Amino acid sequence: MDNYDVIFIGSGHAAWHGAQTLSRAGKKVALVEENKVAGTCTNFGCNAKILLDGPAELIHHLHHYHGIGIDETPNIIWPELMAYKHKVIDPLSEGLAHMLSVDGIDIISGHAKFTDVKTLMVNDITYQADKFVIATGQKPAKLPIPGNELLHDSTDFLELSEMPHSIVFIGAGYIAMEFASIARAAGSEVTIVEYSDHALSGFDSEYSQEVVRDMINRGIKFDFNQRVSQVISTENNQYILETAQGKKYTTEYVMDTTGRTPNIENLGLDAANVEYNNHGVVVNDYLQTSNVNIYASGDVIDKLIPRLTPTATFESNYIARILLGDSNPIKYPVVPSVAFTLPRLAQVGVTVGMAKNDKQLKIYEIPYGKLMRFQTLNDENAKIKIILNKDKRLVGASIIGDFAPEIINDLVQVINHQYTSEDIQNQIFAFPTHSGILLPMIAQYLA
Numbered sequence: 001m002d003n004y005d006v007i008f009i010g011s012g013h014a015a016w017h018g019a020q021t022l023s024r025a026g027k028k029v030a031l032v033e034e035n036k037v038a039g040t041c042t043n044f045g046c047n048a049k050i051l052l053d054g055p056a057e058l059i060h061h062l063h064h065y066h067g068i069g070i071d072e073t074p075n076i077i078w079p080e081l082m083a084y085k086h087k088v089i090d091p092l093s094e095g096l097a098h099m100l101s102v103d104g105i106d107i108i109s110g111h112a113k114f115t116d117v118k119t120l121m122v123n124d125i126t127y128q129a130d131k132f133v134i135a136t137g138q139k140p141a142k143l144p145i146p147g148n149e150l151l152h153d154s155t156d157f158l159e160l161s162e163m164p165h166s167i168v169f170i171g172a173g174y175i176a177m178e179f180a181s182i183a184r185a186a187g188s189e190v191t192i193v194e195y196s197d198h199a200l201s202g203f204d205s206e207y208s209q210e211v212v213r214d215m216i217n218r219g220i221k222f223d224f225n226q227r228v229s230q231v232i233s234t235e236n237n238q239y240i241l242e243t244a245q246g247k248k249y250t251t252e253y254v255m256d257t258t259g260r261t262p263n264i265e266n267l268g269l270d271a272a273n274v275e276y277n278n279h280g281v282v283v284n285d286y287l288q289t290s291n292v293n294i295y296a297s298g299d300v301i302d303k304l305i306p307r308l309t310p311t312a313t314f315e316s317n318y319i320a321r322i323l324l325g326d327s328n329p330i331k332y333p334v335v336p337s338v339a340f341t342l343p344r345l346a347q348v349g350v351t352v353g354m355a356k357n358d359k360q361l362k363i364y365e366i367p368y369g370k371l372m373r374f375q376t377l378n379d380e381n382a383k384i385k386i387i388l389n390k391d392k393r394l395v396g397a398s399i400i401g402d403f404a405p406e407i408i409n410d411l412v413q414v415i416n417h418q419y420t421s422e423d424i425q426n427q428i429f430a431f432p433t434h435s436g437i438l439l440p441m442i443a444q445y446l447a
């Protein structure tokens with residue numbers, strides 16, 4: 001039986017950052033991975049998605065210049081783009097595995113399962129460790145409806161060798177809204193069927209409605225308040241979706257984008273005395289489970305903060321510090337969220353919805369796209385809502401606009417360091433740039 005100081009189950013961002021720190025500090029560390037090393041974000045999520053989104057984003061920018069300098073927009077050649085995706089993304093897993101082995105970390109391939117409170121079994125071999133970290137992430141949810149075996153998930157989409165002529169997305173969350181934008185730009189007829197009355201529920205409702213309007217203008221169809229009840233296949237390789245409300249859609253491809261569920265099945269959590277529920281593994285303020293020697297990190301945790309790559313990385317780094325002797329409970333800074341739709345949505349800190357119910361907080365809107373058309377690639381509808389507390393410090397922001405993902409990171413700093421107007425005015429920013437213009441504008445509202 002092999003013995004380690006720490007074994008991580010999973011090899012995504014929730015695992016490998018902490019594993020590296022621990023190994024470099026002299027600990028004997030292993031990662032167990034049943035799929036590709038590096039996890040969802042690298043292989044089947046963020047990286048592949050943003051690569052495939054690149055040409056769609058470019059075409060979106062070009063559209064702003066139709067009739068004022070640009071005549072035709074180019075077409076996406078999907079098979080070429082997919083070949084490029086494979087060239088760039090496929091080697092990343094092996095690259096990370098190599099980097100980890102250079103650091104002295106053992107990678108154990110196979111499905112890990114606890115057999116008791118201190119033993120893990122992988123491929124019939126048992127391993128023990130002083131501490132374990134469960135970092136098994138999530139997997140796509142499967143709608144419990146007849147015909148669900150015909151539905152595709154985000155991993156399938158990111159492997160599509162040809163773009164289907166038509167796609168129906170079930171759900172209007174992150175994945176549907178981002179992938180629908182890509183699919184439409186690549187020429188597919190896209191419909192989004194959602195059972196609530198709105199898209200992207202975590203974001204400012206006014207701004208997410210604007211994104212929906214923009215997507216409708218680009219030819220994407222939306223149907224809200226529809227619960228898909230079954231999917232059947234036809235003889236000519238088409239699919240028919242039916243909703244409980246009586247609507248029918250015929251399409252070439254169907255995506256189930258109704259959320260993700262934690263990978264907690266067949267992990268032996270009961271044998272290990274680890275408490276869990278439908279939302280994931282239960283942890284305390286030290287990311288420790290009900291078994292004091294077992295921690296959990298990343299998407300698999302039952303948590304309220306967003307399940308994102310940066311939060312998984314933060315938790316992994318935190319656990320490494322704890323295992324090296326730190327004794328402080330985890331303290332999350334504000335977490336930015338971005339929907340890579342076209343246009344983009346971003347938000348950080350207190351939301352507009354929360355601010356509307358708190359008399360101490362004030363919301364100001366700056367239509368910066370109109371004020372700086374020379375700089376925003378003519379994205380004239382770009383806007384920001386800033387939320388200030390009673391001391392006139394920034395506590396939250398929501399942005400709609402093509403450059404929202406970059407701008408939001410600057411605002412993370414303004415919030416975390418509680419910048420005053422003077423703190424911003426005492427700095428020199430490059431010009432003409434988004435932050436260089438927007439930060440001084442925001443400074444005018446601060447104390």
Ligand SMILES: Cc1cc2nc3c(=O)[nH]c(=O)nc-3n(C[C@H](O)[C@H](O)[C@H](O)COP(=O)(O)OP(=O)(O)OC[C@H]3O[C@@H](n4cnc5c(N)ncnc54)[C@H](O)[C@@H]3O)c2cc1C
Nearest residue numbers: 010012013014034039040041045112136137298299308309
């Ligand atoms: C399509 C898509 C797009 C996304 N885009 C973004 C984005 O733009 N920005 C962002 O911040 N986040 C994004 N996310 C979310 C992000 O990918 C996750 O938050 C992040 O990957 C979580 O990391 P993790 O290490 O907790 O889990 P994962 O990366 O899922 O890693 C868990 C690993 O554990 C392995 N595993 C599971 N069970 C076992 C077992 N029993 N034994 C051995 N191995 C096991 C899995 O194979 C997997 O490799 C996206 C997600 C998806 C699906």
Ligand SMILES: NC(=O)c1ccc[n+]([C@@H]2O[C@H](COP(=O)([O-])OP(=O)(O)OC[C@H]3O[C@@H](n4cnc5c(N)ncnc54)[C@H](O)[C@@H]3O)[C@@H](O)[C@H]2O)c1
Nearest residue numbers: 171172173174175176194195228257258259260307338339
């Ligand atoms: N940019 C990013 O950071 C990013 C991108 C992609 C994914 N992610 C991560 O992946 C997670 C999963 O993304 P997702 O888009 O699958 O889930 P989601 O939770 O964002 O959205 C799911 C949507 O499906 C709808 N829905 C649920 N059941 C339905 C039904 N029966 N019929 C019709 N609609 C239904 C929900 O109302 C919701 O709007 C996200 O929560 C996030 O953590 C993040």
